[in-house]
Amino acid sequence: MTTHDVDVVVIGAGFAGLVAARELGRGGLDVLVLDARDRVGGRTWTDHRLGHQLELGGTWVHWVQPHTWAELTRYGLGIERTPAAEEAYWLGADEVRRHGTVEDLMTVIDAAQQRIVDDVRAAIPRGVEPTVGAIQQLDALSIQDRFDALDLPAEERNANEAVWVGHVNAPLDRVGLSSALRWVAATGGHWQLMHEVSSTYRVVGGMSGFAAAIAADVPGEIRLSTAVTRVEQADGVLLVGCADGTVVRARRVVSTLPVNAIGGIDWSAELPAAWRRANKEKVASQGVKVWIKVRGRVPRFVGYTSQRHPLSVLKSELVDDDSTVLVAFGPDHTALDTTDLAQVQAAVDAFRDDLEVLEVTAHDWMADPWAATTWMTHRPGQLTRDLAELQEPWGQVHFATSDNASLWGGFVDGAIESGLREARLILAEVPR
Ligand SMILES: Cc1cc2nc3c(=O)[nH]c(=O)nc-3n(C[C@H](O)[C@H](O)[C@H](O)COP(=O)(O)OP(=O)(O)OC[C@H]3O[C@@H](n4cnc5c(N)ncnc54)[C@H](O)[C@@H]3O)c2cc1C
Structure with missing residues (x-):
């Protein structure tokens, strides 16, 4: 008698789930992927809006990201550069708007960008081991603590802090210094390269095309619009209950739910302590990514206000004949109503006063129950306290x-x- 319907249920068809399912299926196991959404890709989503294919979630990739790059090579996908900015806007002392070349802006931010990660080699000697090194002592600090210790003049402080809001998507006193250190460690200690990684090259055909390429390679069913509501571990078999009433029996489950969303499933027993703790606290990131169409062909620019503004980062991405599409990032999704054109116009005016906002679009990932997160950044202390435990399997349940x-x-x-x-x-453990 079979005790299971499939060997493995993978919950979630984002990149973690699709890659896990492909490997499991190719390794000879029966695999079923269940996702609550009506599409694959999870927190990446290329959608046609404002007359373009826009990335509402994850966008930028780089060849120093080994796992991403191996997948792009495997599926023969190319990258294209977001065109470089010709002009820069930032705030001077007393919040007066400044305008100059990108080189001018670099002279404002260069020294402090280096100083906040000066000790990266000692903090995290190997990027692949982000909890080994002086990070153990430093993890209590926030990025804000580092900036405060530098005691920068207002102009440098505003721009530098805004740059980091762009990276970590939250007010800087909420985010562990670990996020800055681990990503710069991943680029061999070079902050300029880390900046390039996180904002320069996008995948030709979009992230949804990338996810679709992996999905097409999964030797098993991907069932969309199927929310998992309950998982029960009983007598060597897992019972996976779905919102439509289906129950699937499996030998293993891979949960790919983000830390913030893991409580969306009734796990029928207490989750491991690290998952309960981290889900209760939530991770740090909580911001917005907004696409804004403005009137006219605007020369390519990048702008930074401060972390106190609803939008801290603004840059041109796509230029049409009579309009330009900008992308912006802010630290707090509750600080800006992206459906209110006047609010968005005011947020744009803080960078420069010569742009007329025509249309706006965004996806509120924080309000999306299947994500409840943008891109994960840790609060102070979470990385070294929880990472190892969050990677541990829990009986027959794995977390990717x-x-x-x-x-x-x-x-x-x-x-x-x-x-x-x-x-x-x-x-390695399930017999075929
Ligand atoms: C605005 C934004 C910008 C970003 N920018 C970048 C970037 O430029 N570069 C980069 O590399 N990364 C970026 N990221 C981060 C990147 O997109 C994510 O880290 C990555 O996509 C996460 O993949 P994942 O598979 O771990 O999780 P997810 O993609 O979140 O996948 C989890 C899946 O589980 C599903 N799920 C959740 N609950 C249930 C349930 N109960 N039942 C069934 N299914 C469920 C969800 O629908 C989802 O599809 C960005 C993210 C956002 C939101």
């Missing part, structure tokens, strides 16, 4: 998510790493 990756945690690369890791563990 960018949120528990070692190298590029928070990025697509981390999602792929985690999917490969958990598939390998399962293949």
Whole structure:
């Protein structure tokens, strides 16, 4: 008598789930992927809006991200550069708007960007081991603590802090210094390279095309619009209950739910302590990514206000004949109503007063119950306290998510790493 319907149920068809399912299926196990959404890709989503294919979630990739790059090579996908900015806007002392070349802006931010990660080699000697090194002592600090210790003049402080809001998507007193250190450690200690990684090259055909390429390679069913509501571990078999009433019996489950969303399933027993703790606290990131169409062909620019503004980062991405599409990031999704054109116009005016906002679009990932997160950044202390435990299997349940990756945690690369890791563990223990 068979005690199971499939060998493995993978919950989630984002990058972690798709890669795990492909590896498990290719390794000879029956695999079923269940996702609550009506599409694959999870926190990446290329959608046609404002007349363009826009990335509403994860976008930028780089060849120093080994897991991402291996997948792009495998599927023959190319990258294209977001065109470089010709002009820069930032705030001077007393918040007076400044305008200059990108080189001018670099002279404002260069020294402090280096100083906040000066000790990266001692903090995290190997990017692949983000909890080993002086990080153990430093993890109590926030990025804000580092900036406060530098005691920068207002102009440098505003721009530098805004740059980091762009990276970590939250007010800086909420985010562990670990996020700055681990990603710069992943680029061999070079902050300029880390900046390039997180904002320069996008995948030709979009992230949804990338996810679709992996999905097409999964030797098993991917069932969409199927929310998992309950998982029960009973007598060597897992019962996976769905919102439509279906119950699937499996030998293993891979959960790819983000830390913030893990409570969306009734696990029928107490989750491991690290998952309960981290889900209760929530991770740090909580911001917005907004696409804004403005009138006219605007010369390519980048702008930074401060972390106190609803939008801290603004840059031109796509230029049409009579309009330009900008992308912006802010630290707090509750600080800006992206459906209110006047609010968005005011947020744009803080960078420069010559742009007329025509249309706006965004996806509120924080309000999305299947994500409840943008890209994961840790609060102070969470990385060293929880990472190892979050990677541990819990009986027959495994956890693969960018949120528990070692190298590029928070990025697509981390999602792929985690999917490969958990598939390998399962293949080593489940007989075919
Ligand atoms: C605005 C934004 C910008 C970003 N920018 C970048 C970037 O430039 N570069 C980069 O590398 N990364 C970026 N990221 C991060 C990157 O997108 C994520 O780290 C990565 O996509 C996470 O993949 P994952 O598979 O771990 O999780 P997810 O993609 O979140 O996948 C989890 C899946 O589980 C499903 N799920 C959740 N609950 C249930 C349930 N109960 N039942 C069934 N299914 C469920 C969800 O629908 C989802 O599809 C960004 C993210 C956002 C939101």
